[in-house]
Each structure stands twice: as C-alpha cells, then as structure tokens.
Amino acid sequence: MSLQILVISDNDPFAAYLCGLLQSAGHTPLPVCPAKEAFPAVRRRKPDLIVLALEASSVPSLAVEHRVQTPQGPRSVPVIVISDCLRLEAELLQVFDFIPTPLDEKRLFDDLALVALRKSGPQHEEELSSRLACAFSKHILKHTGLHFEARNHAALARGLRKRMAALRMWSFEEYLQYLKLHGEDRHELQRLLQFLTVGETYFFRYPAHFDVLRERLALLKDDPAPVCIWSAGCSTGEEPYSIAMTVMEALPDWSERDIRIIATDINNRSLKRAREGVYSPWSMRITRPDQVQRYFTRVGESFLIRDEVKQLVRFAHLNLSAPCHEPLCEELHGLDAIFCRNVLIYFTTQSAEQMLERFADALAPGGLLFLGHSETLLQHEGLPLSLRRQERSFYYVKGGQPQKESRAPGTPQPEWELTPEQMRLAAQAPTVLAPTVLAPTVLAPTVPAAAVEAPPPAEDSPLPLPAPVTQGATEMFRQARELFDREEFDAALALLEELPQEAPENAEALVLTGFILAGKGELPRAMESCERALKLNDLLAEAYFLKGVLLDAEDRLAEAAAEYRKALLLDHDFIMPRYHMGRLHLRQGRVSDAARELRNSIRILSRWSDDQTIPFSGGLTRAVCMLQLQNELARVA
Template sequence: MLMLSDELYHRFATLLRQRAGLCYPEQRRADLTHGLQRLALHLGVESFAQLLAMVESRPSAWDELIAELTIGETYFFRNAAQFAALRDIILPDLMQRRATMRYLRLWSAGCATGEEPYSLAITLHEVLPANPPWQVSILATDINRRFLNRAREARYGNWSFRETPDDLRDRYFVAEPEKGLWRLRDDIRRTVTFAQLNLAEPTYPAPHLGIVAFDLIFCRNVMIYFDEETTRQVVQRLYDALVPGGWLVVGHAEPNVVLYRQFETHNAPGTILYRKPLQAPLFTNASTPVQSGPVVPAPPPALPASPVSLSLPPPPRASSAPISSGVLSSASPPAPVRAEDLLHVARTAADRGDWQQAQTQIEALIKAHPLFAPAYHLQGQIAEHLGHLEAALAAYRRSVYLDPRLIVGYIGMAHVYTQLQQPDAARRTLRSAQTLLGALADSQVVDDATGSTAAELRNYVRLLMEKVDLR
C-alpha cells in the first residue's frame, strides 16, 4: 500500500484547493489518502509522486482524481422540506412575478448524478399550469464527468427513490425490470441541460455562456467541502447569477448569516431560503469573471480548463405540454431546413460538450446559409472555448460584418481581444456594444439563446470595460 508523505500530502491538498476548491485539512488526510490509493491502483502507477505528475499534466487523470474524491450520494426529492418550500413558497412567488413571460430559468449547481435537477423538473411539471404552458430551462452542472454521464442516461435504481412516493415514480419513470432500473420520461429528461463546471473557478456569471439571470438556484451540500474564502466567493457569484428576486436553496449544513447577508432570509418549515432583493443590481464588481468561456488555469500546476455550457437552448416554442423541451436531437433535421433550426442543433451539441458534432453542424449551417450572422457567432464561441483565439476573432468579426447590430458579436470580440492582451481593441468593441444597447429598452431581450435583456447586458458590458481598464 502506498504511503502519502507530508510533502506530497501538502502538494495534493494545495492542488485540490486551488483548482477545485476542495479542502483537505489534516483531519481529512486519511480520506485523501484512500482516494489517491484507489486512483493509483486504477491508473496503474507505482508512487504518489508519479500520480501527482500525471494529474498535473493529463486532463484525463485530473478528471479521474475528481471522480474519486467527489461524493455523489443523492436521491430524488432529497430533503422533503425544501421541495415543500419550492412548491408552497418559491414557485407561487415566481409564478406571480413571471406571469407575463411564463418562462423560468433554474440551475442545479453540483447536480451529481442528476436526481436533483430531475426532481426540480418533475416538481415544475406538477405545479405549473398547463394552459397556456410555461417554458422552463434547467441547467445542471457538476465538476465530475462520471456523474454527468450517468445523469444524462436518466436511469436509476430503487435506492434513488427511497423518499419518492410510488405513484409519483410510476407517473414519471418507465420500469426496466430486466435491468432493475427506472428510466425517466423523455419529455422531462429533455428539460435539463447538463454541462461540466467547476464552481471554484471565476467563470460565472456570464451572459454569453448562459450562466446568468436564474430565477432559482439549488446548490446543496457542495460548499461544505470548500474553505471559507472559496465559499464566500462562490456565494457571491451565485448571488450575481440570480435575477433580482431570484431564490437560492443551499444544504442544511451550509447556512451562515455572514456569508448570506446580502440575501433576504426567509424561514420556511424545516428549512431556510435566501432571496436576492428585488431592488438589487444584476451584477456586482466582486464576482464578474475577467475571462470568457473556460478558464485557462495559470501554472503551476497546468490543468485543463473546465468545459462550460456555451449557452442554454433558446426558449422552446409553445406547445400543449406544460413544460416544453429545451433540447433537440443532434441529428440533422429534414430538408428544407431553417437556419434557426440548424443553429439550435449546433448549439445543443456544444452545450453537451460534443465539439466535433457542434463544428460539423455549424459548418453545414454556414454552407447552407452563408449570410446568417448568428452562425458565425456560435462558430466564434466554439473556437474560443477550444482556445483557438484567432479563429474565434475572425468568426466574431464576420458575424458583426453581416449584422452590424449583433451585440453579442461585439462582446465576443472584446473577450478575445482581452485574452490577446489588446485592451484598446477590447474597449473599442465594448463601446460599440454600449452604443447599440443604449438605444434599447431595459426589458428588451437581446440574446435569444440566453434570454439576456438589454439592461443585463449593459451592466455586464460596463463591468467588462472596468476590468479592461484595470489591466
């Protein structure tokens, strides 16, 4: 059995704290040692020094380390008091304030194997009126790739239903007795978009990535593994990712008056809820990310960026279902094909991290509709995410050449210019975005992919300008 020296313990602990926010003080040293021993056996390495070098240099080994150390113990409708508060307090409040739009955005931050976001989707399906239907978009993120792969399958054993009434399970799941599993109904499964995200990295909120303007965030039993400073930063970013009046639900072990002081505190039976004040600004200077897309970690150690959903799917068209699907198949739709439909297919592939499929779809779209500006904007987002900054800049430029009023194209250019250390060019494109935004009403939706309004993007552009000026 491999032994973890003091030096290697401190190096692993520092690595995990800096890159994932995971805290392993001396009292948790045994937990870290056991996880590293399992990983060393799995990867076939003979020493912890060799293992450290591997996780520092290989993205796949880093993912395996995270998979070994993160805990996915969860089940459907975990903490019944919080789901009761969702039905009785949160949703009535949101339904009243969103009665005109009839559109809700939710985020399950730290979704593990998917039981939490799917529980949210089922609850909304049960509560929201069906006629006319509400449109719902649920983003579910986790740092653990293994968990996300299992979540996308939406198949669960009986243990995941230990607090779920049988009749509710039977309404929303199809039994697969030969496998001893239950498969979630496709219409509910398609309401949730999964993406990998490291909450400890300052990459959110970000309108151009779709990580902003949520009506509700569930972030439960995640921050208990962070140190106090990381927790403070994460809470601030979650606060800024909410719309004014948006709700935050955290685990029972996580409430802290000091950390949540900017929220309104609402006591509910068996739980505490937090709401962003209605008069609060959308963003604060404390948490706006400097970079766009995935963060490229500064060495040492050199670790991979965490893929982030490029954008949420656009609001689905109204139908007779109470919750419309937010995801389309990646297969090419039959001809004749609208540019908007092809764009949605390409964006969906990008959202799930299938970059080859996304690039194939966007190339087919550009070939069929060479003058469709949003196609080049998405092409720029994909290239930027993959670290191809010059190609991203060329695509963003083409998008605004074809549509000089495409505000998100100018914002994309500014992000790339900032990463290329060209602050004058970044300021110039941000001023173009500010001029266009200044002519729009606050409530006007500017980016259909994320639902971002002119007021939200004005705040975001202003803060980006301040970050550029500080460089």
C-alpha cells in the same frame, strides 16, 4: 513476469480473441464461459488478474475487488473491465482499468505490464508526506477548484489510497506522476474525484426544499414570465430532474411556458450519466409511486427519465470556483431559484464566499437559495439573503426578512445541571438507558432502549426503566425510524401514532414524534411530546437534545444551551447537540467556546468510519459532517 489471467465473457469469439492476445504476450489465459461460473473459478484458480468482457447488465455484479485465499492469507485480485457501456466507467471505481470497446490493445498490454510490476504489495503502508500532500492539492486545485488544506490531510490521504489500491500502486509519488500523465486520457482525475468528494444523491432529497419550490411556483400560475432555475453541482442528475418534476406539478401549463433548468457540474462523467437519465432503484427510494409512474419508464431493474422531463433540463460543464466566461454564464442571472446543496463544503472559505456572492447576484429579488443541511451562511454576513425554515430544513430568500420568534417575557431560564439523582442513575447504568438509536452506526437495526435486556439494579436504587414494549411495537418503531431517516415524515408519524394502541408509551417514540412535529412547525405539540418523553425517562439524551432544538428555534439561547449540556452529560459522544452548542456559541459571539465544541466534535468523529450516518443530522455521513466541521473550525479558530 507471466500472469495467470481469468478471462470472463459470455461472447465465445471475443473470449478466444482475448485469450490469443494474452497468450502472445506471454501470459496464461484461463477462459470462463458462461459468466455464471466466474465466482467458483476465482476461488478455485486463484488468478493474478481478472478480465471481464461482458454485457452491461452482467458487469456490475462481477466487477468487484475479488479476494482469494492463498497460503500467505487473503489476496486482492485486480479487475480490468472491457465494455461498450461507457456509463459504467463512472460507477466501477474500484477496478484497475475500464477499457471501452473497440479494444485498445496497447492500453491492455500497458495494463498487463503494470499489474505484473505491482503483483506484490509493500510490507508497510506509506504515509503521505506534507510535500506530496501539497503537490496533490495544487494539482487538484488547478484542474478542479477543489482545495485540500493541511486540515484535510487525512481525508486527502484516504481518497488517494482508495484509488491507488484499485491501481495496485503503493507509492504516492508514483501515483502523482500517473495522475498527471493520465488525468485526461484515462479519466483518472475524474475517478479520483469520486473518492475525494463525499455524499450521495437521490430524487427529491430534502423533500422540504421541493415543497418550498412548489409553493413559490404556484404563485406564478397567472404570471407568464419565464422560469429559470440553476442546479449548481448537479452530479448525476437526480436533483435537476426532481426540480423539473416539481415544475411540472406546480404549473399545469408548463409545456406552453418558457422553462429553463440549467444543471452544471465539474465532473464530465457524472454529466454524461445525467444526460442518459438511467437510474437504479436506490436513486428512487423516496420517490412517490405516482411520480415513478408519470415521469419514468421502467426497463428491467432500471428507471429511465421520460423525454418530457429531460427536455426541461440543460446540462453543462462548469467549474464553480473559476471565473465564468462561457456563454452559459450570461443566462445565470435573474434566477428564480438556485440549488447548491452539499457543494460549498469542498471549497476554501474564500472560494465559498465568492460563490455565495455570485449566487446572490444571480438571483432575482425574492429568489430562493437552497444549500445542504450541513452548510450555513452564519459566517457570511452582508449578503442580501435572509434565512427561512421549513420542516427541519432551511433556505434563503433574496431581499426577504428573517424569520424570528421572540421569547416570552419573564420566561425563567432553567439550570442546566442534572439533579443529583439523575447524575447518580446516569453513572450507574449508562449502557442500559442510552438509546441504541444514537449508536454511531447505520448498519445495526434501530431498537428502542426498552427492548434491551438490562442487568438487575441494586435493591436500594431501582432504575426507572421505560415501560416494556411488545415485539409488534418494537417492529413498528423500527419501521418508523427507517421512514424518518428516509425523510418520509408523514408515514413515520402515522406509524408512531399507532404505537400507543399496541403498547404503553415509550420515550424514544415520543422523541421521534417530537422531531417530526417540530419539522412541521408545530412547536407546542413537539414540546409536549418531548416533556412526556422526559417524564417516562429523564435520562434520555436525545429528549434533552430535542428540547434544546425547540428552544433554539425560539431564540431562547441560554435555555437551549442548558438542554444541550444535559444531553452531553448523558452521552458525551452525541455529535448533534455538541455541534448545535458550537453554533449557538457563534451566535452569541463566543468564538473560543465555539471552536472548542467543533474540535471536540472532530475528535469524536475521527473514531467513526466514513459511511456511518450521524443520528438526527438529516442523513449526513461522517465524512460530510467531518468536512463541514473542519471548514467551520478553520473560519473561527
């Protein structure tokens, strides 16, 4: 079948060479030079395929799944990229194929044949059968250690469909054979993994972890012993380089010391990008300006890691779930710290337990283990690791004593039910008083509930609406919320403290202030802020959630449960108090109640999209949170 192929290139000789190849194969090439004419040409010529042969700086903006309007409706157009910039291959996951230069003509012709065969899609989306799901799971487990059990069927199907859509494949059976055939030579398995493992990374993510590391390293200033840290699951390198920068800041004589930062990952493409050390502004979004100036060189829109940082980090391929027989493994003992954040959620319970035992054995006495916000050791008792808290984050110390704050004797336990008046008001105006900060989306700007125009209440039951907020105060709160979500807590708190000067107090700002103060360990001040918020608006679900978190931190479990229940009565779909309630049930040994809350959380999250962020979760996306909930449910159900 002959194809209409749009050839986009800024290199006239190479474009002519490509057009000759395509024409010799019976296709109709449509050259476009310069590349800036590409977008109008896609709309005007309605091609069957787009071939991009551009410089690296031009490819990302054009290598997207283009859609053109046809008489039958919009249609996606597959894209083949030809480039000498290999790091782009790991980024351009939606393209039909990425062919490095020098051009492999046979591979290009094979691609053309496949595109011609798959020119039209199916009428109905195929369902992933249990048999094929099992076959995919076995293949992925064999080659990566990642395991997709029956409970992960939907997540597996979603990831497969995304990669199949780029290849214009409509049959799971066909894609399974393609995966087995081209898993290595076309890096197909690595591309698929990008859709099966969810999450993102950026420099200094979870800043509290690096504060803890910096404090621990400062104690070693007068100790000449080697420093060895392992970044397990290092992805594209932001984490180990952040560790290196922290070491350089904490130890002024770092260049004269034996510093070893070992960074491992299963994804070779990610490791390649990590070694190159070239990053976009998005990876730098919470990096301080002085750190950018000291540790990076800016070239255009990219940021390059300086060599003095690179020399502290050694990258290596390692499958965490497999027995380690590499020479590298002999170095992974007596470690000062291990970072393994948002990795365990992708493994079976048995594999995760084995990995945690391995981490515990690898740490030196007093060594630190940092996990992701969505991971916990609650179900892994018997390990010589003790929980510590630091600014809304947690970490573990080998051989340390757990932190506990005892409940004051004689403290009364409040009733969890809302008052009749609160129940009546909540039933009358849930949409007015539910704060938009809890809406399950990160795309809409966060606006205090007071800024929402409410319908007039009945004359006999006036609603206790919060005080009006000026437009300037609304913008300040929005900025503070953005800073909070980026974990820039000091800057967010500074803005929030200016709010009373602009307008009367609003409850949402007080709650946000309370969460920041709690993260700093100032629990009494956080509780004071929470109580003030409840006086202004006693139907604010997030305020009850904050109060529950504060009581939970003091091991006042029954009282914490009462506040979580109040939050859920006001907002049934509020994920975090429901999740905390499940965790609290586990601590009390009430396994069936914990399983119920986890199932309810999963049911609610099933209505969200993968890229939506869970409010007050520390930046977790729906997909990561869903995996964590499913794994925890599997442990207790």
